[in-house]
Amino acid sequence: MHSCQQVLVGKNSELITILTFLCEQSHKLTNMGIYYGRQLFFKSHKTLGKFELEKVYKKNYHYKVLYSQAAQQILRTVAESFMSYYGLIKAYSSGKILERPRIPKYRKKGGMATVSYPSQALKLKGNQIRVPLGNTCKRWFDLDCFYIPMPSNLNFASIKELRILPRNRCFTLEFVYEKEELVKPQLNQDNVLGIDHGVNNWLTCVSNLGTSLIIDGKQIK
Numbered sequence: 001m002h003s004c005q006q007v008l009v010g011k012n013s014e015l016i017t018i019l020t021f022l023c024e025q026s027h028k029l030t031n032m033g034i035y036y037g038r039q040l041f042f043k044s045h046k047t048l049g050k051f052e053l054e055k056v057y058k059k060n061y062h063y064k065v066l067y068s069q070a071a072q073q074i075l076r077t078v079a080e081s082f083m084s085y086y087g088l089i090k091a092y093s094s095g096k097i098l099e100r101p102r103i104p105k106y107r108k109k110g111g112m113a114t115v116s117y118p119s120q121a122l123k124l125k126g127n128q129i130r131v132p133l134g135n136t137c138k139r140w141f142d143l144d145c146f147y148i149p150m151p152s153n154l155n156f157a158s159i160k161e162l163r164i165l166p167r168n169r170c171f172t173l174e175f176v177y178e179k180e181e182l183v184k185p186q187l188n189q190d191n192v193l194g195i196d197h198g199v200n201n202w203l204t205c206v207s208n209l210g211t212s213l214i215i216d217g218k219q220i221k
Contacts, residue, residue, distance in 0.1 A: 001181040002160060007151060009171040016171065018146045022066065022133075023112035023166045026074050029062045030113050031106050033078035038103060041082075048082045064136035066115070071134070073116045078104070112166035124156045131162065148173060 009015060036056060037048045053075035057063045063071045081104045088101035107113065123130040128147040138144040150156060154177055163174035196204045202217030 001179045002176055003179040005151060005154065005175045005177065006165075007149075007173045007175070009148075009173060015146060015148070018143075019164055019166075019171045020112070022070075022115045023164060023171075025062050025065050026070075026113040026115045027107055027111050029057070029060075029066070029071060029074050030078055032057060032060070032062065033075050034104050034106050037078065037082045041103065047086050048079050050076060050079045050083065053079055061136055063134075065134045065140070066137075067117065067121060067132045067134050069121050070115050070117055073118075074113070114166070115164040117162045119160050119162075122159065122162060124150060127152075129156070129162070151175060 009019065033053045036053060040046050040048055054072050057071075057075065063075075066074070085101055085103055088097065091097045092100050117131060121132055125147065127150050129150050130145050130147055132145045133143060154175060158177040158179070159175055160178055161174075161176040163176070165172040165174055192208045194206050194208075198204065198217065200217050201214050203215040204212075205214070206212045
């Protein structure tokens, strides 16, 4: 069972500059993937494989400024959107759906897109999480990583993914973590417990099975 916790990035100009750069590169790489997928479909009538974009763009600098696993996730997301489109086209051709689906469109120019990191890319340093950058980013800016605060209510070992979301001119960090699934007790709906709360006898309880108990309230007083 997985859950998600969002943390709004505060006023940290250095961190915001890095996040802005990463999300801008993600946006450009996404549009490049969409361009390839559209041209492949329009000109060759071929479908796009899940890992095909990585092979095409792995030497592109938009790809290389990002950490490799983050760049791969961006292009795989694009590929998955095209695979969904192909499936809808087949459904439309066979008459299973009435409205003709639209091929994935380009993102608006000058925007930003989500960047995702799997757990194996992250490292905990004290109370900070180390987030890696690509080799080209290190060569350009002499910077190979950046740090974000570790949420105090989460266990680092339970984190499965970190997402950087640009929203409304702000950035949100999304921590996807594994959560223990609560086992619901098997209750007998025919059994009833009546509870009368008081002062000296804090709780007086009697069940429809004839059992009873009293919880002393003097210690609480």
